[in-house]
Each structure stands twice: as structure tokens, then as C-alpha cells.
Amino acid sequence: MADWGGIRGIIDAGRRFVVTSHVYPDGDAIGSTLAMLRLLRAMGRSATGVMPSPVPDTYRFLPGAQALRSYRPVHDAVLGAADALFVLDASTNDRLGALDEASRRLRVPRVCIDHHPGNTVDAETRLVDTGACSTAQLIYELYEACGQTIDRSSALALYTGIHTDTVSFNFLGxxxxxxxxxxxxxxxxxxxxxxxxxxxxxxxxxxxxxxxxTLSGLQTAAGGRIAWMAIRERDWRRLRVDPRATESFTRYPLTIRGVGVIVVFCEEERTRVRVSLRALDRTDVGAVARLFDGGGHRTSAGALIYAPLGTVVRRVIGALRRSKGGR
Incomplete structure (x- = not known):
């Protein structure tokens, strides 16, 4: 278990906290945030959840998710009054969106809790454990370190974080x-x-x-080692689907025989493409994502690339072809 003494000391010394996570929050981001908020409140602290972007509909069933705020300048008052900003599951400053600049401007001390390798978030206090399967696992450990009981709502939030980040207990540590x-x-x-x-x-x-x-356009490369598909802007607009709701699409190609790497390209705008990568073989997709200013883990990573879809596909598939794979 990690050494939680420093973070426990910050909680004991403070009264008001804000908790946040990364843009395009996934199950681990939302689950960790909600569980952290409940922990702080159970310890008698004031805690507010302010996210850099909206909560996806998928996770609105979690108790407290509806109360999470999407950052706007009006939230500077609560942010500026906080004793610390807890930054969960975010590996880089830009993953905080507008909250990065706002917290710097307001000089709010940051506490970073994360499990991503290569974490570069600017924070006065940090706990990064790359051996943890999820940030939710780390918040579970923090409950233990603080001597707090995990109630049913917190348990559901933590379970959701672990379940989604490990892809149903199959990957990522x-x-x-x-x-x-x-x-x-x-x-x-x-x-x-x-x-x-x-x-x-x-x-x-x-x-x-x-x-x-999207699946109708599925293609393979590198002798079948790479499977990729593209969610096109014209399709999600025609069907009136929020492109942020396509997180689950990476699971569809997982069952293809012989595939070691899955890539899903989501064309959010004509020159903005979100890339999601998963590895079943020894390919380090986190290293590939970092070539494009993205990040993540060896088996699960992503990047946001500002270029036309065709250009992004060529660059990413080219990088994967050059990477070392194999089962």
C-alpha cells in the first residue's frame, strides 16, 4: 500500500476542498471523484466536485453524479476558497482543461492522485502508483488509511471505476x-x-x-495484428449521438482472432480526432500515444490529435507498425 501520510495530513489540516478529474471523464474518473467526495464529507469536510467537462450519461446512475458541476468561471469562488484541489486520474496539466489555468490563477494547492505512468501534473503533493489497476483502487486505499468505512454508494462508485478501467477485470494490472x-x-x-x-x-x-x-468500416493492418475503425463526424451527427458516448466501442474488435492492437478514431471535428488504443499483445500503446502528446498505460491509452482524420490514421497506424508487438 502507498504511503498516505502526507495526504491524510492535508485532509486533517483543511476544511474546504474541491475534487476534479480529467476531460472526457471515464468510469474511473467519475467513480474516483464521487468516492473521494464522500470520503471528505464523512470526515467532516466541505467538498465540491467540479469537472473540466460534463459527466457522460453512462455514469449518471452513480449516486452524486448529477451534482458534479462542469467548470465555468462562476466556480472560481468555490475554487479560490478551497484549501486544496484534489486532481484524480489525470496524467497531464492539459487533461484538466480550463481548470488548469483557473487553479493556477487562483493559486490553489493541488494534490494529485493517479496511476498513469509518466504523470506530469503540476502539484504540491502527489501520489502516483503505476502498479494500481485504477485510481479507484487508490481511493479505496485512502479510505483504509483514513479509517473510514466504505458505504454502499462509495462502494458502487469505486467498483465502477475498477470495473471499467480494467475492462471487466481483464486488463490493466x-x-x-x-x-x-x-x-x-x-x-x-x-x-x-x-x-x-x-x-x-x-x-x-x-x-x-x-x-x-463504424464496424462496417473496420480494417486491419500489419498482417492482422492491428484492427482499427473510425467513427466519422457525419455518422454521429446524422444519428444524433454524442461522440463522447462511444467509449465502449474499443471492446468490439477485442474478439478478432490474431489481433494484438485495437484503435478507434473518433472524428470530433474536421481537424480534431480522438484516438483510443488498446493492446492485447506486448505493444506499448502508451508509448505510441505519447508520440502524439497523449498518454496512458501500456495496454490502454489515448490521444487528441488536431489534424484531418486521414492524416491521423496514417500517422498512428504507421507508428503502431513500427512498434514492437507480438503475443
Whole structure:
């Protein structure tokens, strides 16, 4: 377990805190944030959740998710009054969006808790454990370090973070400890079937139609080692689907025989493409993402690239071809 003494001291010394995570928040970002807010409040602190971008509909079932605020200048008052800003699951300053500049301008001390390798977030206090399967695992450890009981709502938030970041307990550092933590959360009242249905069983017909349109363009490269597909702007606009709701699309090519790397390109605008990478073989997709100012882990990473879709595809697939793969 990590050394939580410094962060525990900050909580003990402070009264007001703000908790945030990264843009395009995923299950780990939302789950960790909600659990952290409940921990601080259980310890008698004032805690406000302010995110750099809206909470995806997928995670609005989590208790407290509806109360998370999407940052606007009006939130500078609560931010400026905070004793510290907890930054969870964000590996770089730009992943904080407008909150990066705002917290610097207001001189709010930052506390970074993360599990991404190569974390470069500017923070006065940091705890980065790349051996953890998720930031939710780290918040679970913080509960233990603070001697706080995990209630059912916090358990569901933490379970969601772990479940989604490990891709249903299959990737990204899943080990015996991961399952032991999950068992504790289940004993606190989490229903795994209900959680799965809320995370993955709540997709709209339009989203599945978009998945179909995207899968129809699925291609392979490097002798079948790489499978990639592109979510085109014209398709998600035609079907009226929020492109941020396509996080689950990376799971579709996972079952293709012989595939070691999956890439999903999401054309958000004509010259802005979000790239999601997953590795089943020894390819370090985190290293590939960092070539494009992105980041992540060896098996799961992403980047936001400002160029036309065709250019982005050529660059990323080219980089993957040159990378060392193989099972």
C-alpha cells in the first residue's frame, strides 16, 4: 500500500476542498471523484466536485453524479476558497482543461492522485502508483488509511471505476488484489449484475446504429495484428449521438482472432480526432500515444490529435507498425 501520510495530513489540516478529474471523464474518473467526495464529507469536510467537462450519461446512475458541476468561471469562488484541489486520474496539466489555468490563477494547492505512468501534473503533493489497476483502487486505499468505512454508494462508485478501467477485470494490472478489493465492495452491497447493466446495458438504439456504421468500416493492418475503425463526424451527427458516448466501442474488435492492437478514431471535428488504443499483445500503446502528446498505460491509452482524420490514421497506424508487438 502507498504511503498516505502526507495526504491524510492535508485532509486533517483543511476544511474546504474541491475534487476534479480529467476531460472526457471515464468510469474511473467519475467513480474516483464521487468516492473521494464522500470520503471528505464523512470526515467532516466541505467538498465540491467540479469537472473540466460534463459527466457522460453512462455514469449518471452513480449516486452524486448529477451534482458534479462542469467548470465555468462562476466556480472560481468555490475554487479560490478551497484549501486544496484534489486532481484524480489525470496524467497531464492539459487533461484538466480550463481548470488548469483557473487553479493556477487562483493559486490553489493541488494534490494529485493517479496511476498513469509518466504523470506530469503540476502539484504540491502527489501520489502516483503505476502498479494500481485504477485510481479507484487508490481511493479505496485512502479510505483504509483514513479509517473510514466504505458505504454502499462509495462502494458502487469505486467498483465502477475498477470495473471499467480494467475492462471487466481483464486488463490493466488486474491481479489478486483487484479481486480482493472487488469482493469487499460486493460485501458492501454492490450488485455486480445491476452495475454491469447500468454501465453497459443502457445504450441507445442510435448508439448501436453508430457502432454498426463504424464496424462496417473496420480494417486491419500489419498482417492482422492491428484492427482499427473510425467513427466519422457525419455518422454521429446524422444519428444524433454524442461522440463522447462511444467509449465502449474499443471492446468490439477485442474478439478478432490474431489481433494484438485495437484503435478507434473518433472524428470530433474536421481537424480534431480522438484516438483510443488498446493492446492485447506486448505493444506499448502508451508509448505510441505519447508520440502524439497523449498518454496512458501500456495496454490502454489515448490521444487528441488536431489534424484531418486521414492524416491521423496514417500517422498512428504507421507508428503502431513500427512498434514492437507480438503475443
Amino acid at each position: 488486474t491481479d489478486a488484489v483487484t479481486h480482493e478489493i472487488a469482493a469487499v465492495l460486493l460485501r458492501q452491497g454492490v450488485d455486480p449484475k445491476s452495475a454491469w447493466l447500468k454501465i453497459y446495458g443502457n445504450e441507445s438504439p442510435a448508439l448501436l446504429r453508430l457502432a454498426g456504421a
